[in-house]
Amino acid sequence: MSSSVPSTSAQPFTSTFSFTAPFPVSQSSSSQSQSGKQRRVSLALPSSPRVFPAWSFRDDTGLGVHSADAEDEDEVKKGKMRKIAADGDGAQPPAHLSDRPEKKPRKKWTMEETQMLVAGCNKWGVGNWKSILNDPDFRFDGRSPVDLKDRFRTYYPDAYRQHYPNAKTHLSTKVRSALPDGSSIFEKTRSKKRRPFTEEEDRALKAGYDKHGTVWATIVKDPIFQAQNRRSTDLRDRFRNAFPDLYQAAGYKPRNTTKKRRDELAQPMRAATDDALASSSTGPVRRKRRHTDQGLFRGGTKSVPESVNVSEDEDSSEDEDGPATFLQEAVASTPQTEEMLMSPDEDTKEVDMQTLDSFNDTLTIPDFIPSSSLSEMTDSSQSQTWSSGIETPVHSSTWSTATNAASPTSSHISTTDYFNSTSPFQRRGESGPMIGKSAWVPQDWLSANPRLDPSSSDSSYYGSFSPAPSSPFSFAHLNHGVLDRYDLFPTSYAHDFASEVGMGDTHSTFSDPEMFPTSSFRGFTHHSNYAGDLIFGARTHQPSADYGPGFGFGSAGLGLSGMQPALRTPALPGIDEIELGSITLDDPDAAVPMEETVDTAVPKDPTSPEPGLSLSELESYALPPQSMEEIIGLTQDIHVTPPGTPQSHGRTARMQQTGVHLHLHNRSISVPPSEHRAYDPRMPAPQSQQMRSKPLVSPTRSLSLMDYLPLHAPADQRSHAAAASGDASALFTSLTQSANELWKDGSAAPAPGGAENANHDLPFLDLHYYYGPMSGGAIPGHAMDGAATDAQALDLAQSFAMQTKTLSQLPPSLAQHIPMFASWQSALNEAAQSQAQPRMVSAHQRGQSVVSPQDLLLTKGDNKRKRSSWDGGPR
């Protein structure tokens, strides 16, 4: 691949080829008797529902559109005919069909196209190739939906695996789709972010309460809330945290928090962050862990989770949380021993809880509700139930498989985790980076169906999946619970984590409030191994549909960047790639870092800066080798197993259900189906308002990378971090989108800020190296060359590292993946290298340094593996 073509403009060859056509080929048909294979199970599509706009079509109209270079494109699009010239191959194909025209000439994919693909996946969701193709925002020359799919498969094998767990062939180990944060490039970013309540809001809340009592819907009308896009449930949640006594006095179930939230009581705290933190720390507890639970379920039932992507929905809320959590866990997990010690469940849960809850609360209801709620519920219940017993183990295995996230994921995850652990904010960062995904993953399963139906599904859900759960939890029913949650406590709890489910039941189980609070990490840690794995899987799915349109981009301008957290996703796959083994982390300790970070992490919002990650944190990242390995192993195994079945359900179901009505206590909310999914958007105010408009349209991505990217921004690391957290998602998306632009430019010059950014990046890089001893010498020159592993490792490291920092900036890793970025990225890297980085050891620059993305992509090291995999290795 490379090179040559990549340049954007260039088109490959030919002038054209004509193209293919779509014509009828009907492939079809025929007998299908075969039974054999299962096909289609992938997780991917579902998610996105994407709505398309009506238009749909692309350019036909616009032939002219693209213009420029293009040449062929037009033609292509339109009709692709197959015939072709033969450029290349002469061979013709077999042509059984006599008719069959010739093959189309081979046309290399350009970076631009690849970038568009990424953007398209984020916009529409992985699997919605046609939609992507039709999206006017993207241009592909002469590509058919299948081509997109193939490209996706070949270029982002790790992502492909996540989304298509059933695929056994064409799986290479390359990495690439992971973002720095570990989330997948393809995911969409979620929009939600946590925005702490301002004092004004608190005042208004109190005033509103005084006037209207607990009629949040009324209170929320206050412009101040409208301005913040607060939902009534948000108010309730906040109220719960800020005014616990009143909350209780109002008849709500108080949160037990053991500790209660500190001070909050008295005063309104501030920001969500605080709350979150507080809760987490003090909190009560734990709620649940979705991940774990899921894992269980999954494990048992299905192995595969869904795709990673982010789809959005369900998870969205959770996702954020979840992912983060997961990550953390994973990371933390490091040592098994710890796990042993701790009850995994708890810990993990806690963590998760925190993030999740908070998000969920906020976010959830409206859009996601179902899913989120479900997930939460589930999690908690499950976790609780299970926790003692099975959980861990099971999960671990299960998850990994399920998720399949497996490898790649694992790697990423781990990184993520680490960083998470290390830096609190990151996790929290949900907003940005991390989280998203992981959480959601579980959801998928859970929710998948469930999501759709809040009520019914839930129970069934559990039932089906989790055996035990149902009983144990009782939550299973949750429906109510769920709903309730929404209205009631759930939300409220949400903030805290603990709150949620926990509430009553569940959390009793865990209840260890203390545990988590401070040591949230620990918990994670323990779990991490297992959990981590699980997480991965969990996360995986969702594609992305949402983001794009909805928030992110479209409005992007808005605050999306700030708003969205995005990210989600998970992991990447790459187990193979990763080869953590090589990576091994030496420092298990690192894992430990836990501490409160979590709390701090809270971040959510971009706005609220979190405590930046400090480099130190990064340092800590070092992954625990073991965990990594384990993960990896797991993942690998996993892959295979899952049929994928699950996946579909989730999304599909959702789709259907889309219009969910939730009945909150009194209220009912209806969510538009596609819409909600598609959009996450909660952006605006979800509530009654309509849901969001459809994304479709919005494709516009007006955003420019630059804008989003903090890159330019100055740079303190912290700031970066903060930014990162907040913006990450946004960035991410924006990046992709913007990337296109950049690419186009060709140079994509990193732009001015590059250097600065670079610095940040550097650290990450270093980190990678750490792991990578194995790779060792490898490749100096190019980043990756040598070993795929290295590269991978790098990715990992980067990923998490990146998250912290990069997010704000660009993640190198991403960059790599993403064509566009790569170039500038490389530039940055270089710069960075030159600069020294502070903490990190740094040493290794190499990897990152530059290398073209593509290069990176290809890892050489494992070709064989790949091969095998490609061809069927698997099988």
Added chain:
DNA sequence: ATAGGGGTACCA
């Protein structure tokens, strides 16, 4: 329309 496997042209 998409998933997933197969084949092959291409490239290193």
Added chain:
DNA sequence: TGGTACCCCTAT
């Protein structure tokens, strides 16, 4: 020659 990247085909 290995390994891929892209194209195709077929089952769903």
